[in-house]
Amino acid sequence: MLITGTFLDEISHDIPHQNWGPQEWDQDFQYMKAAGIDTVILIRCGYRKQLTFPCRYLMQQHGCFPPSLDLVDLFLCLSEKYDMNFFFGLYDSGAWWDSGNASEDLSANKFVCEEAWQRYGHYPAFKGWYLSMEISRRTREATDAIAEMGNHCKQLSNNLPTFISPWIDGKKALSMQDGIIKKHESISLKQHEEEWNEIFDGIKNAVDIVAFQDGHVEYHELYDYLTVNKQLADKYGLRSWTNCESFDRDMPIKFLPIKFDLMKLKLEAAEKAGCEKAITFEFSHFMSPQSMYGSARHLYNRYLEYKKQKTESVLKT
Amino acid sequence: MLITGTFLDEISHDIPHQNWGPQEWDQDFQYMKAAGIDTVILIRCGYRKQLTFPCRYLMQQHGCFPPSLDLVDLFLCLSEKYDMNFFFGLYDSGAWWDSGNASEDLSANKFVCEEAWQRYGHYPAFKGWYLSMEISRRTREATDAIAEMGNHCKQLSNNLPTFISPWIDGKKALSMQDGIIKKHESISLKQHEEEWNEIFDGIKNAVDIVAFQDGHVEYHELYDYLTVNKQLADKYGLRSWTNCESFDRDMPIKFLPIKFDLMKLKLEAAEKAGCEKAITFEFSHFMSPQSMYGSARHLYNRYLEYKKQKTESVLKT
């Protein structure tokens, strides 16, 4: 199983900004291409008061700051140039994280998605929507909000695919502000299955693809969770991708590139569980030769060696 | 509003040391010059037992360690070479942070400043004093100590200017040891105004310049605080600079370079509020092309592009 997609994290939530301009981004798309990436997903088009494109609605209604560069336009052009599919990530006001209130993001995103579709819908690389509200546990309100946003996006865009990337509420499901690396209480496999049975039932038809984040459970537990996720997604007609995190959750520095052997372990577990495609969060900080983190370059090299091995062994059989 | 000054943070408090020698420092002054910097401020000449110059008094009376290189001498020579103004930062024993005791630093600094003035007062680049005791809230003892230190420095040096760089006790006013990014309680604008009215009254005449740190309040609140600060400083006859922090306080890694758009936002707020000059904390870790932090190089490039734009637009008008 090889990585063929990556998030684009250009809106500073818990990963520091690299301050790249158009030239560095073009170079990064070249590195992605060489690594076999065909899909890029904007993690969110705006976060609290920061934006990736000059969204009139958000600047006027939410006091968001105008960005100095239209990154959505840039990413769509680069996607076209390098023959990749672009998914547009929805706006995140922070309200869901702060107060559990999903309605604020829901109403804002109706306007945001319409404005985005008017501006960028004609780009041939615009291939789908990423519903950026992250969930993990059964919450009626969040489930309904995701379904409604999914339906809205599909209606706008002649049924372009929608996808989500939830997390598993495992031992490593901690906030970036927590000092600890692992918590004592975590969800059981059985409870996870029960809750996601309900969630998938609530979002089916409105969401096409699910890519669970793979970094919140212990490495030796991952396969079991991926298998349950795959079975449930199949039951409700969703396609299963895996979101293979390329950073390390076990270290005191939050966050630096992962050890390659651990990434390989997670990719092999996803392959065995039957996932269809692997994407990563995210290439530009954790796997790019030009990342601000020096070890990302070596992860890139180790990954390319692995890719070469896998490709050659497939050719032989 | 462009950045024309920077602190020099060579005494390891909460920013890791880069281990530069004279060659790397010379190179960094060249990068600063190219970015338009005309003023450098040594953040402190000593911190607890570490020194930037071999201060006889502190080595003998406080058991401070002799430094392997006289950085004050080096910085003064480089300031002269690159035509910059140097401000000398006072000694910080740590007592104020540990126990709120200002008298210890006050008495030590009388000797330290005299020794420093004897050693370095003849350098033409020696242009002022930075009173390194950082305050935020009204404290009679600290206010008096700052006034006394300011007067002492001015008397020593034929009235060279003195300056302070306080912080605003906003949501992000946290210790480097706090896991959280924002606190629940923070000062109101009104309370801030009341307290600084008193503080400025207590330090007027002894302090010439005030440069508030600009990173402790939310981005959209900054302009209001800067405006109050400017009005109060005007009232008591202090000049207003802004200390535009070039690192990001919203990230779990404490601290890495800021996103350029956020720096631009802060500079524009300071310009609108009428600040006279912008300095930064600090160039060498967060904006230098040779910084240990890879993204500093890109912040430098983005900043130079902005500077070029601003300069050209001024030329046109």
Next chain:
Amino acid sequence: MLITGTFLDEISHDIPHQNWGPQEWDQDFQYMKAAGIDTVILIRCGYRKQLTFPCRYLMQQHGCFPPSLDLVDLFLCLSEKYDMNFFFGLYDSGAWWDSGNASEDLSANKFVCEEAWQRYGHYPAFKGWYLSMEISRRTREATDAIAEMGNHCKQLSNNLPTFISPWIDGKKALSMQDGIIKKHESISLKQHEEEWNEIFDGIKNAVDIVAFQDGHVEYHELYDYLTVNKQLADKYGLRSWTNCESFDRDMPIKFLPIKFDLMKLKLEAAEKAGCEKAITFEFSHFMSPQSMYGSARHLYNRYLEYKKQKTESVLKT
């Protein structure tokens, strides 16, 4: 006193992985050689489920993951190529850290050491054993476990030397998960002496060398602790090395390279206390010109300048 040994930390406990392959490791051994290093110590051959070599026993009995590269073999070959002594670090299951249970690691390591000796004992560079269980305070169970492991390794290998690297329970003896930098309670010099008198008595004959970690007490306290350690080690017939930590424990980013002046201070204290050899934790992240941490390169350069000075001053006398 110069650094002539280093740990090799290739098993991701609290220092992020650099993802080096054989080529980068060969280069790093060249950098080490140029810095005067003649001894390398594998910090541990496995940690929880991660391994540095494909240990049949641990893969079958503990469900450990097979590594993609046999690092023990690689490090032994490089040690031979660059004429260095290699110490093999024992397996750490994590049980000691999690529950204070020493018996689990003890029983596993009997098998692990036998397997390792069979696989690698014939390499001429295999020169000793590093007993990786770290202790600080008197614990009967841990003392007995170390003695038993030491004896087992010596019997296996025709009495090759064994060594330990304990920590001092000083103000900076904190977990990587602690937000704080210093704790309020710490051991007194007298209490430390009492406890280590007992521990050394319990491990004498089974352990040949002790290298205390030098980063957990204040810089000005270090000499006193080193002196006590040396006297006690002499009393019980152990050789004294110092483990000069090349990272900074006083910073919010855990961990980045130390300021050279502080490293020099610690080396001079160890020399004065009579330590026989200095090793460091560890070269590849904190002192290597190719480290992921940009300031490591400058620490390397500062260290080489110091080494040159020291060597020349010895030649003159």
